[in-house]
Amino acid sequence: MFWVLDLVDGHDNCGNFIVYHKSSGDKFITQNDAMIPLGNSGDVVFHDIDKRVFFQEGFPANFIDGVFLANQHPFFGASAGSKSCGWGTALDASGEACLGQEILDCPAGSYPVGVGQTDIASKCIEEFDPTETTVYLRGGFNGWGDPLETAQFTHKGDGHYAYHLTYTDHPEGSSLSHVAGKQIEVMIEAGETLTLPDGEMLAVNSIPAGSVLMLADGTSVTLGDGTHMLSLPDGVDAPTSDTQTYALTEGSKLTLAANANFDDFACVTQCETSYFFKVADANWSEPTTYGGVKGGDTPSVGGTIALTAGEGVGQDMSISLESDSFYLFEFDAAKSSEATLTINKTPVAAFPMLTIDANDPIELAYTSNGQYAASKVALTAGTYSLVLADADNGFAVGGKTGDADVTIGEALTLENDGSALSLVVASDGEFDVVLDLSDVANPTLLVQSGVPYGTEKVYIRGTMTGWGDPAPDEDEAKYNEDTREYSLVYGLEAGGTHAFKFASKAWGGALDLGPSAYDYSTADGALAIGENGNFTVSPTESTAYEFSISFDGKTKGELKVVEAPIYIRGGIYGSGDWGADETMRLNFEPSDAGNDAEAGHVYSSVVTTTGTGFFKIADEGWGGSFGFNYGASAEQEAAGTNVIELGVPFDTTHGNDSKNISFQQPAGQYRFSFDDVTKQLTVTTVE
Structure with a gap:
């Protein structure tokens, strides 16, 4: 049951009641009056900003200032030894961390956040409506969205947002670091010195192992790890422990390894600095303020991470930016509870669009390595005019004078602000369109068959x-x-x-x-x-x-290698429900003790049957998972030869139209072995 109460301003801490068994008179939760701290204003002693409070038998009410108050979370925070967890959290299995507790009953239109996060109290928050919500990128690189107009995401539809960040110069005084995977050279003028280890020019701790000092005479000096001493070639005197400087002649230079810290000197090129940020609406409202998952992945350029909303739940995120660069932030909140953020460094601050004749433009999605693409574009035989542009962001590329004809399967070099392109399609089909801007000065366009490798197997x-x-x-x-x-x-x-x-x-x-x-x-x-x-x-x-x-x-x-469970599925095991039962799973059984990396296409296991019945060989999705759905043929069924004979290979048939295989053996243990090359199943007894 529930009550709807109109709350009057100026009154607080109302909502007294007891929970008891009407017949026996037994009280529950507390023997005294309990209180739900309702209040529209005033001195509400203990309140829940989400307006959800709980009583649960077995957990005492929250006792504050002599009043038994409702708990803010359905479960009381657990504790063990010196580790104590607060409201909305519970100890993990190891007893070493407090995790947001599971919530199973969030009201309609809301969902739980913080569940499973370390030291975060879980709670229910509202889902936000993308059709009515404007989202901004807000961080240290743009004054946390001030002004907001310059930080607004473009809503692409269905909860998908995109924003281009144009990052120019590093602010004065920024803490700069070396771009990962790069190297940088610091030239030393004549008469200057490289200070080791504690001087005003270069602190030795800012030089990572593997950095190389190249003297003007060609002598190579490698900095060692751990000791921060110079490793010198034969015949070169090493500096003594009290040597503070190393004199360099004109033309000497220092090549630093990746991830060097540049706090102690000026970084000129290929440097980056970090900023904190979030994705939020203009009012920082809880349903539409997204941050990182505590203990989760850190965002990185070229990657995708999960986000979470919720005040005190979503964490500030950090990203490293290079000067004079463009970054594409793609925020996917098609489902509020499963939002993700993808960040890519892009060659242009634009959303390239492909217009074919006078049809609606097709946006080319950014993929990687400076490429934008559209897949499975359906075209019938004919001649088409192609335009590549994003007028809103001043972007356009096209054909060079006298060279604007696109040939299927061949990359065509374009130029900025070039002419419309012509494409001849010989026969109906689906095509991939790839715009390569990795070399902005020499972009290319490739239109190819929708099959990535064409006819090549x-x-x-x-x-x-x-x-x-x-x-x-x-x-x-x-x-x-x-x-x-x-x-x-x-x-x-x-x-x-x-x-x-x-x-x-x-x-x-x-x-x-x-x-x-x-x-x-x-x-x-x-x-x-x-x-x-x-x-x-x-x-x-x-x-x-x-x-x-x-x-x-x-x-x-994108390459992926995952387990592909294959099962005997039918009525000859367990409850006979034809389910994908792990006890009936077919695995790979190596046989060569001298080879620790065997492989093959035969899948077998010893399984226990419950008696006679029918079965098939299939994955969990009856062929929809990994393509396995094998049974008897219609001809075998009609002739009565769909019955397994022990020790005799049985020819199977693939597909949803295949028939059930008959097993007429008593309950017991049998080895089922399926050869995916011959498509034969062999069943034998186990002694």
């Missing part, structure tokens, strides 16, 4: 088959037009390291693709990918794995 080549040539047919990564993904399933042995790459069927073919050809995903439990000339993965389970290369919305494929 893609094979996995590696230690799985001893790098054999040519690759076996079963190692082809099949292409799915709907998902724009190449994939195949392979059984891998746990504990070993499997090296591989993607290539044509025979070495020397059109494809030979190593680590630089792809981005890598570790989402959804994907295995980490090692880079050492080839890909390497080290699985922890001996089972089936899916290798996939996704081009969905990307010009550069």
Whole structure:
């Protein structure tokens, strides 16, 4: 039940009541009157800004100033030993951290935040409506959105926002650091000295290990790690412990390793500084103020992180910026509770649009490495006029004089403010359009078939088959037009390291693709990918794995390796509900003790059956997960040959139209072995 109460100004701390059993008269929660501290104004002793309070049997009411008050959270903060957790948090399993407690009953139109975050009290907050909300990028680089007009995101629709930050000069006095992955040279004038270790020019702690001092005569001096002493070549005297300076002749220079700290001297090029920021509306309202998840990932250029809203929940984020650079912030709040932020450094501060004839413009999404793309653009046979521009941001590229014809599959060099382009499509199809601005002075446009590698077939080549040539047919990564993904399933042995790459069927073919050809995903439990000339993965389970290369919305494929559970599914085990039961999972069983990185396409396990019945071989999605849905053929069913004979390979049929396989053996343990190459299933008894 609930009550709706009109609260009068000037009155506070009303809402007294008791909870009791009407028949027995037993009181619950507290033997005294309890209070919900309602109040529209006045001295409300204890109140919840979210207007949600709780009583729960087994946890005492909050006792303040002689009054038993309702708790602000449905569970009382737990404690153990010296570790004590506050309201809305509870100890984790280790007893070492206080985590935001789970909330299962947020009101309609709201959702929980802070759940599972370290030292953050969880609570329910309202969802925000993107159709009625203007969002801004607010941080130290733009005065926290002052003025707001220059920090406004563009709403692209469906809760997707984008904002271009043009960052010019570092403010005077900024704390600068070396851009990661770069090197920088500091030239020393004649007569100047390099101070070691504590001087006015360079503090030795600001020089990372691996930095090299090159003297004018060609002598190379490498700075060691830990001691901050100079490692000198033979014949060069080392400075004594009390030496404070090292004299340099004209032309000497210091090459610093990546991530050097430039606090103690002027950084001229390739330097960056950090700022804190958030994504918020104009009023910093709780539902629309997003920050980082405490204990979560730190945003980085070229990456995507999860965000969370909530006052005191979302944390200030930090980002490092280079001078004279453009940054694209993409805020995805299609679902308020699952918002993400992607940050990329872009070659232009614009949203390039592709206009085909007089049709509505198509926005080219930023992918990576200075490229913008649109995938699966449907075109019928004919001749088209193409315009690439973003008038709102002063951007336009086009064809050079006398060279404005686009040929399918060939990159055409463009120029700024060039002419409209002409494209001839010979036959109907879907096409990918890639605008490459990595070299802003010489942009290119590529229109290609929607299949990333065209008619060329893609094979996995590696230690799985001893790098054999040519690759076996079963190692082809099949292409799915709907998902724009190449994939195949392979059984891998746990504990070993499997090296591989993607290539044509025979070495020397059109494809030979190593680590630089792809981005890598570790989402959804994907295995980490090692880079050492080839890909390497080290699985922890001996089972089936899916290798996939996704081009969905990307010009550069994203590689992911995940477990691909395959099951015996039917009425011959457990409750007979045909569910995906882990006890009926088929895995990879290595057999060669001398090979710690076996691989193959045969999946088998010893399983326990409950008696006669029917079954199929399938993944959790009946083929929708990893393509496994195998049964008997209609002809086998009609002829009564859809029955398993122990020890005899059974030919299976793939697809939703396949029929059930009959198992007419008594309950017991059997080995089910499925060969994904021959598509045969063999069942044997276990002695």
